[in-house]
Amino acid sequence: MARVTIVGAGSIVFCKTLILDILATAGLSDTEFVLMAPSRRRTPQVERFVKRVIEANGLPARVSVTTDLREALTGADYVIATLQVGGIRGFASDYSIPLRYGVDQCIGDTLGPGGVFRAQRSVPVMLELAQGMESLCPSAYLLNYVNPMAMVCWALGTTRVPFVGLCHGVQTTLDLISGYAGVPKEEIDFLCAGINHMAWFLRLQHGQQDLYPGLRQRFEEPGFYVNEKVRGEVFRHFGYFMTESTGHLAEYVPWFRKNRQALDLYCDEPGFGGESGAYYRWCASVEERHSDTDLLAGEPTHLPPRSIEYGSYVIEALETGRTFKLNGNLTNRGMIANLPDDCCAEGPLYVDRTGLHPAIVGPLPPQCAALNLTNINVQRLAVEAALSGDPEHLVHACTLDPLTSAVLTLKQIRDMVSDMLEDQREWLPQFAGRSVRPTPTISIPPDVARAQVPVDPALAIMARFQELSG
Numbered sequence: 001m002a003r004v005t006i007v008g009a010g011s012i013v014f015c016k017t018l019i020l021d022i023l024a025t026a027g028l029s030d031t032e033f034v035l036m037a038p039s040r041r042r043t044p045q046v047e048r049f050v051k052r053v054i055e056a057n058g059l060p061a062r063v064s065v066t067t068d069l070r071e072a073l074t075g076a077d078y079v080i081a082t083l084q085v086g087g088i089r090g091f092a093s094d095y096s097i098p099l100r101y102g103v104d105q106c107i108g109d110t111l112g113p114g115g116v117f118r119a120q121r122s123v124p125v126m127l128e129l130a131q132g133m134e135s136l137c138p139s140a141y142l143l144n145y146v147n148p149m150a151m152v153c154w155a156l157g158t159t160r161v162p163f164v165g166l167c168h169g170v171q172t173t174l175d176l177i178s179g180y181a182g183v184p185k186e187e188i189d190f191l192c193a194g195i196n197h198m199a200w201f202l203r204l205q206h207g208q209q210d211l212y213p214g215l216r217q218r219f220e221e222p223g224f225y226v227n228e229k230v231r232g233e234v235f236r237h238f239g240y241f242m243t244e245s246t247g248h249l250a251e252y253v254p255w256f257r258k259n260r261q262a263l264d265l266y267c268d269e270p271g272f273g274g275e276s277g278a279y280y281r282w283c284a285s286v287e288e289r290h291s292d293t294d295l296l297a298g299e300p301t302h303l304p305p306r307s308i309e310y311g312s313y314v315i316e317a318l319e320t321g322r323t324f325k326l327n328g329n330l331t332n333r334g335m336i337a338n339l340p341d342d343c344c345a346e347g348p349l350y351v352d353r354t355g356l357h358p359a360i361v362g363p364l365p366p367q368c369a370a371l372n373l374t375n376i377n378v379q380r381l382a383v384e385a386a387l388s389g390d391p392e393h394l395v396h397a398c399t400l401d402p403l404t405s406a407v408l409t410l411k412q413i414r415d416m417v418s419d420m421l422e423d424q425r426e427w428l429p430q431f432a433g434r435s436v437r438p439t440p441t442i443s444i445p446p447d448v449a450r451a452q453v454p455v456d457p458a459l460a461i462m463a464r465f466q467e468l469s470g
Contacts, residue, residue: 001030001060002319005076007069007129008083009035010042012295014145018080019050021312023061024303027320028312030060036072037083040065049296056301069129073136078315080143081129085121086427088287093423094118095280101416102407104257106247106272107279109147110197111375113404115251116382116397117420119151121427123386126152130159141318141356143311149196149329150375153344154383157331164314164356165329165344167196169243171308176228177204177241180218181211193336193347193361196329197248198375200240200368202361215241229266230256230274238367247272247279252375254406314351321353330358337363343376374402389430391421392437411439 004022009015015035022028033050035043043065050063066072073079086093094114095105108114126146133140142163146152153165170192178185183206191203204211216235218224225232230246234253242249246269250256256266267274271282306312310326317324325348332345335358339345349358363369377400385393394417398404404413418436421428 001032002028002077002315003032003034003075004078004080004315005034005036005072006080006082007036007072008081008146009046009065010037010039011082011084012042012046014082015046016049016296016299017307017309018082018311019046019063020053020303021306021309022315023053023057023059024306025312025316028316032061033063034072034076035063035065036067036069038067040067045294045296048294049299049301053301053303057303069132070136073129073132073140076133076137076140078141078143078318079129079133079137080145080311081126082145083122083125084146085125086118086424088284090118090121090424090427091280091283093420095277097420097423098404098416099277101412103404103416104263104276105251105403106257106267106274106276107251108277109279110150110248111148111252111378111403112401113398113416113420115148115151116378116385116394116401117424119148119382120386120394120430121424122146122148122152123155123383124430127155127159130156130161130163133161134159141314143314144329145311148379148382150344150346151379151382151386153196153329153331154342154379155386157342157344158387162356163330164349165196165346166310166314166326167329167346168308168310169197170199170327170346173201173241173243177201177211177215180215180224181206183211191348191361192243192327193345194242194364194368195339195344195372195375195379196346197244198252198372199243199327199346200364201242202240202364204241227269229269233266234371238365238371240365240368245272247274250274251403253371254402257403258406317351318353318355323350323352325350328356328358330356333358334360336361336369338366338369339364339372340376340380343379374400378402386430389432389434391417391431391434394421395436411441414439 022031037043047063047065054061094117095108098113105112105114142161144165149165156163189205192199192201194200219232228246230250235241250267256262272278313324328349329344329346332339332341332343335347336345347361378397381393381397395414398413398417
């Protein structure tokens with residue numbers, strides 16, 4: 001019997017999906033689930049539902065609830081992390097304060113000011129979780145679903161815990177490609193690698209047929225292009241199709257959300273397709289409508305087919321030895337040759353009873369690696385901020401963020417970060433007593449003459465050259 005601990009089990013719908021996947025897996029129907037969250041506000045709903053499923057299907061599984069992390073980790077074989085520090089209040093700060101300064105985010109959980117600050121809330125808690133695993137269940141695997149995926153997994157790479165970051169971006173993008181190419185998903189052979197939410201489909205084949213020429217042709221048809229304008233534009237100019245939707249991808253690059261004209265042209269899909277604050281507003285509406293509702297009370301108790309989430313397949317491979325191939329997030333360590341060794345890379349790996357085995361991808365096309373690096377630079381500084389508690393690195397991370405730097409000046413970025421830090425202090429113990437260093441505002445009256453300072457020799461030479469050539 002495998003003991004699976006879910007930390008953040010108050011994430012009701014997602015937790016339900018993962019548990020049903022595991023119970024529907026041959027060889028895992030006797031799993032013992034431990035549901036852990038800081039409070040019992042929602043976990044009893046999940047516990048009651050799982051007990052009904054176990055009874056209805058005559059399964060030998062077990063489920064229990066705790067608020068004690070040590071109790072939850074003791075003896076665990078697998079730990080699944082689905083937590084969100086700060087809840088809807090923290091998310092509101094991630095979205096509303098940057099918007100006040102002019103940084104318009106659609107999702108705001110991966111990069112940008114929202115992703116940087118979500119990392120500050122998440123990383124210390126995840127490192128505490130890893131420290132507990134090293135002590136209480138040192139051979140257990142950590143399956144991470146916590147965002148921002150790349151930053152959290154980068155930080156986990158500094159620990160001794162075996163982990164993999166799991167996302168569904170590759171699976172859902174492959175569904176899209178399948179529809180565009182008119183080829184069943186299961187018949188497509190592919191190689192996809194890069195970083196989380198910005199991985200590239202390097203090869204797409206159906207038997208001996210290269211699917212890329214047809215895919216490029218489809219994206220020049222208005223009916224297809226209009227559904228994925230941002231991803232379509234990046235595809236056109238960089239040559240490879242990327243994971244993640246228009247709403248997400250537009251936040252990771254400087255071209256599509258920097259002003260109203262760009263937003264109206266490229267991010268005009270409603271909802272998660274690009275609408276400002278779409279994910280925050282959806283989460284807030286769910287919180288408001290269902291804060292006191294048992295969401296699982298009327299759910300059917302039969303076991304549905306497994307979802308596209310990788311979690312149950314990873315556990316199945318480790319428990320039974322049935323080899324499973326997936327795209328996962330790990331410390332790079334040479335998997336992708338032209339990305340930093342210490343960053344979190346997303347690429348192909350195999351899982352069996354002996355563990356996680358990443359494949360060697362080699363170098364990405366140089367333009368693809370270069371775009372990944374613009375995000376990796378932000379991730380590195382955000383992780384450094386979370387580990388060191390130096391608020392200046394928060395400024396540095398947001399200053400290098402592609403979207404933020406396309407919209408704001410350096411001083412505006414510093415002021416925005418200061419406001420966000422003060423608003424979120426209750427969840428950021430690593431910055432206790434430390435604030436963003438203010439910069440003075442210098443106001444120059446129009447009648448003040450320039451100081452007599454030495455002239456830059458290069459400027460003097462250029463001026464003389466212009467004079468002589470004029």
